[in-house]
Amino acid sequence: MSAIAGDPRLIADRPGLAGTLEGVWRRVSQGEIGSLPVVAALILIAIVFQSLNPNFLTPRNLTNLVLQIAAMGTISVGVVLVLLLGEIDLSVGAVSGLCAAVMAVLNVKAGLPGALAVGVGVLAGAGIGFLQGVWITRFRVPSFVVTLAGLLGWQGLLLWVLGDTGTVNLTDPAITNLAGIFLGPRLGWFVGLAAVAVFLASLSRARRRRVAAGLGVGTTGALVARIVLVGGGILLAIAVLDAGRGVPLAMLILLGFVVAFDWVTTRTGWGRHVFAVGGNAEAARRAGVAVDRVRVLVFTLSATLAACGGILAASRLLAVNQSSGSGDVVLNAIAAAVIGGTSLFGGRGTIWSALLGALVIGSISNGMDLLALASSVKFMITGGVLLAAVTIDAVSRRGRQAAGRA
Amino acid sequence: MARPDRTPLLELRGIRKRFGAVQALYDVDFEVYAGEVVGLVGDNGAGKSSLIKAVAGIYATDSGEVHFEGRQVTIGGPNDTARLGISTVYQDLALCDNLDVVANLFLGREVVRPVIPGLVAALDEVTMEQRAIQVLRDLSVQIPSVRTPIASLSGGQRQSVAVARSVMWNSKVVLLDEPTAALGVAQTRQVLDLIKRLRAQGLGVVVISHNLADVFEVCDRIVVLRLGRRAGNFDARAASREQIVAAITGAEFGTPAPAGAA
Numbered sequence: 001m002s003a004i005a006g007d008p009r010l011i012a013d014r015p016g017l018a019g020t021l022e023g024v025w026r027r028v029s030q031g032e033i034g035s036l037p038v039v040a041a042l043i044l045i046a047i048v049f050q051s052l053n054p055n056f057l058t059p060r061n062l063t064n065l066v067l068q069i070a071a072m073g074t075i076s077v078g079v080v081l082v083l084l085l086g087e088i089d090l091s092v093g094a095v096s097g098l099c100a101a102v103m104a105v106l107n108v109k110a111g112l113p114g115a116l117a118v119g120v121g122v123l124a125g126a127g128i129g130f131l132q133g134v135w136i137t138r139f140r141v142p143s144f145v146v147t148l149a150g151l152l153g154w155q156g157l158l159l160w161v162l163g164d165t166g167t168v169n170l171t172d173p174a175i176t177n178l179a180g181i182f183l184g185p186r187l188g189w190f191v192g193l194a195a196v197a198v199f200l201a202s203l204s205r206a207r208r209r210r211v212a213a214g215l216g217v218g219t220t221g222a223l224v225a226r227i228v229l230v231g232g233g234i235l236l237a238i239a240v241l242d243a244g245r246g247v248p249l250a251m252l253i254l255l256g257f258v259v260a261f262d263w264v265t266t267r268t269g270w271g272r273h274v275f276a277v278g279g280n281a282e283a284a285r286r287a288g289v290a291v292d293r294v295r296v297l298v299f300t301l302s303a304t305l306a307a308c309g310g311i312l313a314a315s316r317l318l319a320v321n322q323s324s325g326s327g328d329v330v331l332n333a334i335a336a337a338v339i340g341g342t343s344l345f346g347g348r349g350t351i352w353s354a355l356l357g358a359l360v361i362g363s364i365s366n367g368m369d370l371l372a373l374a375s376s377v378k379f380m381i382t383g384g385v386l387l388a389a390v391t392i393d394a395v396s397r398r399g400r401q402a403a404g405r406a
Numbered sequence: 407m408a409r410p411d412r413t414p415l416l417e418l419r420g421i422r423k424r425f426g427a428v429q430a431l432y433d434v435d436f437e438v439y440a441g442e443v444v445g446l447v448g449d450n451g452a453g454k455s456s457l458i459k460a461v462a463g464i465y466a467t468d469s470g471e472v473h474f475e476g477r478q479v480t481i482g483g484p485n486d487t488a489r490l491g492i493s494t495v496y497q498d499l500a501l502c503d504n505l506d507v508v509a510n511l512f513l514g515r516e517v518v519r520p521v522i523p524g525l526v527a528a529l530d531e532v533t534m535e536q537r538a539i540q541v542l543r544d545l546s547v548q549i550p551s552v553r554t555p556i557a558s559l560s561g562g563q564r565q566s567v568a569v570a571r572s573v574m575w576n577s578k579v580v581l582l583d584e585p586t587a588a589l590g591v592a593q594t595r596q597v598l599d600l601i602k603r604l605r606a607q608g609l610g611v612v613v614i615s616h617n618l619a620d621v622f623e624v625c626d627r628i629v630v631l632r633l634g635r636r637a638g639n640f641d642a643r644a645a646s647r648e649q650i651v652a653a654i655t656g657a658e659f660g661t662p663a664p665a666g667a668a
Binding site: 209210213214215267268269272273275276278279280282283284286287288289347348 | 484498499502503505528533535
C-alpha cells in the first residue's frame with residue numbers, strides 16, 4: 001500500500017485469499033458495493049427463469065437477449081455520463097426516435113446512401129444534445145425541465161419528420177446490417193482473443209509502471225481473480241454466442257461504446273472533471289475546471305449516444321415508426337444505469353453499469369416473454385426491480401456515510 | 407514580527423472597499439513577509455473576509471495599491487493571484503468528496519501523458535501519485551493512503567489536504583480562512599503544525615481566526631481590524647491577550663475587556 005507514514009489505525013487487507021475476501025466483505029458492509037448486487041441479481045434472474053423455462057439459457061435465446069439490449073445499453077451509456085454529473089436527461093428516448101427517423105427519411109425518401117444517412121442521424125443527435133446543454137448552462141434552467149421539454153418537443157418533431165406515411169421501412173443493408181449481421185466463428189474468436197490480449201497487456205503495463213515507480217500494487221490474488229473473471233467471461237460469451245448464430249455486430253458496437261467511454265471517464269482529465277463536477281461543482285470551478293464546457297459536452301454525448309441507440313433499434317426493427325423511442329425507452333435507459341450501480345446523486349458510478357443494468361432489465365423482460373406473462377405483470381415487476389435498485393443505492397449511500405465514505 | 411529592513415512579500419497600501427452604504431475597508435494597510443505567519447483578527451464584520459477576498463481577487467478594490475515582492479501589481483481576478491503565487495484556502499475547503507486525495511490535489515491541473523500524440527492524452531496516475539506522496543511527506547501530513555476518498559478523511563486531514571493543494575503549485579503566500587474552526591484538539595494541532603512547517607519553508611502565511619489561543623500559538627504578528635480600519639499591529643510574542651481583545655472591541659488599552667467580548 002502507498003501509506004505515507006504507517007498510520008496504525010489504517011486497516012490493510014491481510015495477504016492471501018482469506019485476507020482479500022475479508023477486505024471485500026468489509027467494503028461491502030460499509031456500502032462500497034460496486035457492481036456486486038447487480039451481478040448477484042443477474043445470477044438470480046438466470047437461475048429463476050432457467051428453472052421456469054429451460055429455453056432461457058440457450059445460445060439462441062441469449063443471442064436474442066444481446067440484440068434486445070444493444071439499443072437500451074447504448075442509450076444508457078449516455079445516461080450514465082449525465083448521472084455522473086448529477087443531472088438527468090429525460091429526452092434520450094425521444095432523441096433516439098427522432099434521429100432514427102431522420103436517418104430513415106434521408107435514406108428511403110431522399111435516397112441518401114445508408115452510411116451517410118446514419119452519419120447525419122448521429123450528427124442530428126449531437127446537435128440536439130449541444131442545444132440542450134447550452135440551454136441548461138446558459139440560462140441555468142434545470143436539466144430536468146429542459147430535457148422534459150425535449151422529450152415532448154423532439155417527439156413532435158419525429159411525427160413531423162415521418163410525415164403522413166407514419167412508418168418508414170428500412171431495406172438498405174448499410175443500415176440493417178448494424179443489428180442484423182453476425183461475426184463468423186473465426187472472426188469472433190479473433191476479436192475475443194484480441195480483447196483478452198489487450199486487457200492483459202494493459203494490466204501488466206500498468207502494474208510494471210507502478211512497481212517501477214515504487215508504488216503499491218494490489219494483491220496477486222485480486223489480479224488473478226480479475227484476469228480469470230474478465231478473460232473467462234469474454235471467452236465464455238463467445239463460445240455461447242458461436243453455438244447460436246455467432247457474435248452479433250450490435251453487441252460489439254455496444255461493448256465498443258462501453259469500453260471507450262469507460263476509458264474516457266476513468267483515464268482522462270476530462271473524465272476526472274466529469275466526476276469532480278458531479279461531486280462538488282463549486283470546488284471544480286474554483287480548481288479551474290471549465291464546468292459549463294464539461295456539462296455541454298456531456299449532454300451532447302448523451303444525445304449522440306441516444307441517436308446511436310435509436311439507429312440500432314431501427315436497424316433491428318427494420319423500420320422507424322411513430323412510436324420509435326417513445327414509451328418505456330427513456331425509462332429503461334435511466335433504470336438500467338441506476339440498476340447497474342450509478343448513483344442518481346452524482347459523482348459515483350461507472351459506465352459498465354449501463355451494460356449490467358441493461359442486462360438485468362433485458363433478461364427480466366426476455367424471461368417474462370418466454371413465460372408469456374401479461375404486460376401488466378411485466379410492468380409491475382420491472383418497476384419493482386427499479387425501486388429495489390434505487391433503494392440499494394440510497395441505503396448504501398447511508399452506509400457509506402456511517403462509515404465516513406460518502 | 408515586523409521586519410522593516412526587508413521588502414514584504416505581499417504589501418497592501420490604503421485599500422478601500424465600499425459595498426453600497428457600508429465602507430467595508432477604509433485605508434487598510436497590510437503586509438506579510440516571507441517566513442512569517444500573520445494573524446488577521448477582528449470581530450464579525452470587521453473586514454477580515456473583505457480584505458482576504460480583495461487579495462484573492464474575488465472583489466475589485468475601490469482604491470489602494472498592491473505590491474508583490476516589491477513590484478506594484480494589479481489584481482483583476484483569481485487567476486492573477488494564482489499566477490503571482492498567492493493561494494487561498496476557504497473555510498469550505500472546496501474539495502471533491504467523491505475523489506481521492508491524488509485527484510483532489512491535481513484537480514484542474516492533471517498530469518497527462520500522450521496516448522496518441524496531439525490527440526489523446528491519458529492521466530499519468532503514477533506521476534501524480536508519486537508527487538502527491540512527496541508533497542504530503544514534505545508537509546508531514548498524515549493520511550492513511552493517497553488513494554483514500556476525501557469523504558473518509560477527518561476534518562484535520564481534509565484541511566491539510568486543502569492546504570497542501572494550495573501550496574504545491576509554487577505558492578509564496580497562503581491565505582487561510584478559519585483553518586481550525588470546527589476541528590478537535592488533535593486535528594487543530596495537526597493544522598497548526600502544518601502552518602509552522604509552511605513558515606519553515608519560507609512561505610508567507612496569513613491566518614484568519616477567531617481563536618486567539620491558536621493565533622498566539624502560531625502567529626509571529628497579529629493585525630487587528632475593527633470596523634474596516636486597521637486597529638492594531640502587534641508582535642505576537644510581546645502582546646498580551648488583553649491588548650488584542652481591547653483592539654478588537656475598541657476598548658482603551660489597559661482597561662479590562664468587557665466580559666465575553668473575545
